[in-house]
Amino acid sequence: MDRTPAAAANAxxxxxxxLLEEAAKKSGLLWVRADGEEQSRALWHAWYDGAVVVVGDGGEQPLHGLTAGSGALVTVRSKDKGGRLTGWPARVSVLEPGSEAWLGAVEELKGKRLNAPDTDTITDRWARECRVLRLEPVAGLTERPGEMPDASHAAVPMPTPATTRMPIPSGLPKLLFKRRRG
Structure with missing residues (x-):
């Protein structure tokens, strides 16, 4: 068995x-921070042909800051625990609609898209309105089990007009707690 430093580095x-490939295939979400951006975004994705592929903009998930030729930092969560599992730098490229790479990526992404309003024509809509991006790993892992940064990476939630905190309707307690008459 070869124990040279070069063999150990190759192993x-x-x-x-x-690890990178298996984590990306198993996880339903990953976090992507485009070069020059301050916050990471959670994106649903698929693994296709040695890279992560995502679809966005045009009514799908926002892909702010991700442009062809730029870089990004990808962090993948553990499927069972939900915490960070691994991370790596990636090069972003845009797949041209109708190309062989785009068709293959879209086939993988269609299977991951939940609750699509137009499952029969989703490919046409993505070709017209959306961008399909390929995030190809370009270097070794920056995070791996046993070698995680000490910082929490907690971030302030992005601003949104959505809210879940509203007063309960005045008649609700009566409906919930009324006794049945026998």
Whole structure:
């Protein structure tokens, strides 16, 4: 068995790539921070042809800051615990609608898209209105089990007009707690 430093580095790179790929395939969400952005965004995705692919804009998830040729930092969560599992730098490229790579990526993404309003024509809508991006790993892992940063990475939630805190209707307690008459 070869124990040279070069062989050990190759084995580590192989294991890192296997962890990266398996984590991306299993996780339903990942966090992506585009170069120059302050916050990461949660994105649903698929794994296709050695990279993460995402669809966004045009009525789908926002892809702010992700442009062709730019970089991004991808963080993948653990499927069972939900915490950070691994992270890596990625190069962003835009897949052209109708190209072989775009068609393959869209087929993978269609299977991951939940509750689509137009499942029969979703491919046409994505070609017209959305961008399909490929986030290809470009270097080794920046985070891995046993080598996580000490910082919490907690972030202030993004501003939104949505709210869930409203007063309860005055008649609700009567409906919930009235006794049945026998």
């Amino acid at each position: 580590d790179a192989f294991l890192d790539r296997a």
